[in-house]
Amino acid sequence: MALFDAIIWLALFFVIWASTYFLVSELRSRRIARLPPGPYPIPIIGNILNVGQKPHESFAKLSKIYGPLMSLKLGSKRTVVVSSPTIASEVLQKYDQLFSGRAVANAVQALDHDKASIVFLPASSQWRNLRKICKEQLFSLQKLDASQGSRREKLQELCDYLQRCSVSRKIVNVSDAAFTTSLNLISRSLFSVDFANYDSNSSQELKGIVWGIMKNVGAPNLADYFPVLQMIDPQGIRRRITFYMQRLFAIFDDVIDERLQVRGTSETKKNDLLEGLLDHSIKNESEFCRNDLKHLLLDLFLAGTETASVTVEWAMAELLRSPDKIANIRAELKEVIGKKEGVQESDISRLPYLQAVIKETFRLHPPAPLLIPHKADEDVEINGFIVPKNTEVLVNVWASGRDPTMWSNPENFEPERFLGSDIIDVRGQHFELIPFGAGRRICPGLPLGYRMVHLMLASFIYNIDWKLEDGMKPEDLDMEEKFGLTVQRAWPLKAIPVKLRLQYIAI
Template sequence: MDIITILSSLAFYFLIFWLCNYVIISKLRSRGSGKVPPGPYQFPIIGNLHQIGSKPHRSYAKLSEIYGPIMSVRLGTKQTVVVSSAEIAREVLQKNDQICSSRGIPIVMHSFNHHNVSMVWLPASTRWRNIRKMSKEHIFSTHSLDVSQALRQEKLKELRDYVKSCSSSGKTVDIGEAAFTTSLNLISRTLFSVDFANYDTNSSQELRDIVWGVMKNIGTPNVSDYFPVLQPIDPQGVMRSTNSYFQRLFDIFDGLINERLLIRGGSSETKKNDVLEALLDENMKNESNFNINVLKHMLLDLFIAGTDTTSGTVEWAMAELLRNPEKLLTAKEELKRVIGENGVVQESDISRLPYLQVIVKETFRLHPAAPFLVPHKTNEDVQISGYTIPKDTEILVNAWAIARDEGTWEQAEIFKPERFLESEIDVKGNHFELTPFGAGRRMCPGLPLAYRMVHLMLASFIHNIDWKLEGEIRPQDLDMDELFGLTVQKALPLKAIPTCGQNTD
């Protein structure tokens, strides 16, 4: 087929779609009680694609100032509603939780058929509930977390030892990479009883590149999502790179699973006390519903979600503290007072460290790991804030914009942990002004582990340690630019030189 024929076919397809879309929207807007949310003018074919830019969370926040806290946009063929207020987020995530519980699935999640077996992307079905239940029982329950406390303390000691060695040699620490290595080894030991990386090698950076590559591919605007006719062409190469990332992870998982199956086949080997062992037991009990393929995709979800989000939050928290030395000093003084000069923070200590807690809350507010959470989709027509949201509409809850709403937060753009000292607002899905983990039935199941790890890792970075920014950068000049994906990373890695106190053991 020659290029003229291809272009002619595409043009015809886009024209037909635009005409159909125009008719549908016109009918909806003419219904009175069935009106759709307002929004910017939708251009033929492209809709509002030209308005989202490289940081959609910021672009949508600006558009919502014009069109309101519930807004319709069209991205190519995809009709989307963007929510930018706590009140309407409550309607979506709580009042209409069941109707809005499906997922808007990016085409890249069709890689290896992941969307059909993933706890993150499956609809709220029996299969989804079973997988989610297994993840909670074996990792995220209070009992499981209490049992694994010693492992977290071991990984945190390794982090402190690494920072101490850098202090002794005057070496610069890439804080995000060090946090990622800690998170990576914690999740790999939890899942497989092995460490995946060392602090002084490139192994963690290689895996970090894979994890971030997946997150970026999920969140980055992909023309194949907006014009399905282009999916076989994959013009941006996003599907090809996602296939490569998944294959690299599955190769690692396959090796570990096969090795474990050989061990389980022997009679003299003691069983491991980790998640893989528990999941293989589940597979033996019910292989028809939980086969090895489903097991591998569950491990993929746990591995990706368990590394990037926690380390990213810690890096943002450290960046904000280094920009605000007086707040860092307050946190250090609290740790010294509560834990002692040479003490080590235990999980039971978190409740006795109110200033550390509000630093973490303020970091979640200003830098939510997933600014749109994970996209929701309606199962049927639903009324939201007086508007009709048609079935199969993607809903983006702009948690980033909600957490910076000047009507809710005084000095919303300022890092001000003290705002939470007398506040009952938490991050556990009860207060829709602050929902970094989502809310309702699709709330992130990893919140209990992430909550513990962020506090403990942040305390490990600041207790008995002073930091000097690399290159004599002044705190007020620290670059805070973002890289957008499903999660938001710091564009320029945070690098600083540590000076440790008497004891970091």
Template sequence: MEFLTFFLVVLSFLVWHVLRSNLRRRRSGKLPPGPYPFPIIGNILQLGKNPHQSLTKLSKIYGPLMYLKLGSRNTIVVSSPDIAKQVLQKHDQVFSSRTIPAASTAYDHFKKSLAWLPVASKWRNLRKICKEQMFSSHRLDASQGLRQEKLKKLCDYVHDCCINDQVVDIGDAAFITSLNLMSATLFSIDFAQFNSDSSQETKEIIRGMMEVAAAPNLADFFPVLKFVDPQGILRQSKSYVGKLLVIFDDLINQRLKSRSDSIDHPARNDVLEAIIDYSQTNESELTIDVLKHLLLDLILAGTDTTSSTVEWAMTELLRNPEKMSKAKNELMTVVRRNKQVEESDISRLPYLQSVIKETLRYHPPGPLLIPRKAEVDIEINGYTIPKDAQILVNVWAIGRDSNIWLNPDSFEPERFLDRQIDFTGRDFELIPFGSGRRICPGLPLAYRMVHLMAATLIHNFDWKLEQGMKPEEVDINEKFGLSLPKAVPLKAFPVKLD
């Protein structure tokens, strides 16, 4: 009887939300075209297992500015560079807020997170700290030695696999390296080890957090259900976030203690040192609590997306041996054999840069970017975007649009050799990191990490597929998530260069 009462209460809330939402829709003016929504659930079922692909197919029917009803939430899907430019640049201020997913409310993360905070003084201060204290050329140049150490460990691990004729799970190796590149840049330590169970906890926490954050959540489609947490996603998020915050607490306390124990403590060229220095001169702007949530953003955003991009780049190169040869020959010519690739080499490797651009076009790490929200009713292309609507920019669709790209379903790095286009947010045909004021602040670090890791794997080894597999048989199916990982992990045998 109690369950029936509870069910009826929840159902009445849902019906009330739908009726109120439909009333708002009638008052909203001319909405963009879109598929007809079912009662209560709206268009949720049309998202499928891979929403970025489903939305791309729907956009070919209803156009590049499309309206959907996802539960009780008005949703606008943008699938062209021109409209993306209007949303992310021309009307950037109107669309600068976020829709807050239930998972991000764990430990009030959304109130302290650079990713979720509204564009106001607190957000601007955090953005300024990131730009000046973390991702400036000066700061990144100072910490590049830390990243070289991690790349050397990757190279040593693959070399050991080569000697022992062991297959390499390239995605997993890239994930461990990305995690250690981030932890080295942030804390000057490794969070994980190859072939070791002793330090895998942090790796599993971060992977779990990424999976929880990407999981479809009824509480996001029907905000009235947030207090129920029907799928347990908020509970899982609290568990993962809590564990990470404890780890950060220990690292921060250790650093503060070492600084207080000795006036002449050895300075570290990492982000934590820079932020602590900054916080001690600007204490009111950056508390330890806010610092921990900032570090949480950085470690989550910088790990899975980087490793996923590297795995996709290697996947496409193994599927296209002639392009692998071009990349390898360029590295041999510019960097020379038996020499570790350095960050200063990247600018002299145009084909490698084209490989990464093509990978980001073809397999963008954030296929729908982080959702934005309309602050007010606004008209775009003759249609009304209602206040509080969720805005999804389908960069996966833009990257596969035959009106923009010749042979969009082919991996062709050469298309970028004679085309002046980059992914820094100015060219809306290629915006894997977003654009406007909410563009990913870690882009300068991601740029270095992705190129260096891919170059290390290409330059130091030849690769052969598992027994009997042909290049065209390498799986390229995607698994929807925050970073669009491969559905089937890429595994290959490293071969020592002659």
């Protein structure tokens, strides 16, 4: 027993000594390196326990204690969290070039996606070339205007579906309807084909794949905190990502093979992104091969389907909780449209209340609450603190959107705050509201995404009255979140369209 007691005391002494040594070393390194303040880390695991199931909310609470520039130690990884528009402008504007790197999670390295991804590549010549291709082939004003007819057709299909549900008094899963619409909008732009029909199994399958990728990429991963575990993949996150990516790549391969066969037998060319990418690949095969093409399509497909549908579902949920506000949008739509066939893309600028609703949705429910992680390419001094080279930098736009020093009644859904002469935009110039990011790493799909969310929401509202299922009261609607790279509603929004006059909603 004496020997056993001695071993216990020796082990206890070692733990105390190791903990003390770790904390003293951490304090010394913070003083020497002038790191931003933050909670003191537990030996070995650091601040992992502070992350929680909803990191954006956990970081927001911690920032109230340690400030808008906060340092965390997640295992062996140093992370700095930015939680205010002022500091965000320093990171994404003043020192944009120094923070243009990407912190690449282990999950993103599945199938070497990080080596070909426009999202995760460093700001290199390869990255600039991919952005140039996207702008010229898909996101330029000329290309967007030329593809209006295709989007008009997809939105009319949404209106027809909602009308059928209204006649049959069928409950509409707003989440599924929004996803199917955004899925077909982006698949038409990329491939000139529809990937799903409303209430189809194919839509549900693709939604499961997309959310599977988003959920696992955004999940806290021990392999990121302790790089020695990367080969083991203890949580199976990378294996799941690989599985989902392979399923999407199989779909892309089928579409590409079919297009190549058509190109070989017909002189008629499609006016979509795939056609432009195939032309570019043939001319520049050494720098843009089929594998690069698939990885680019993966990025565009995920971003184009997920963020738009999530934003529209959150907007609908907030509006159904505020019947007076949904009435305001409907009245504005009728006033602006008048006797025209429907809403045009050029009408968006003349629909300030609709724009305000989208902005307020972005403020309360940014689709990517921590944006895509940045990385410091050099030591950078901000507000007297040093952000060391290779540090992961997270911009908590969710926290900025709910900061009571920036917004009155920050927890309330009040689109009216965005009306008036002092206009706040979402295109990366006003750091109070940057759902698409800002600076050189701003989302390249912003021009298309901006059009999609406004017209999709208009299609759900114009000439439609909505009723919650089972007599639920608006104030009882569950607004719980589930976290991934994007933040979805924990429970899909379901409601009944109770009145629907056939009205053509165009782009």
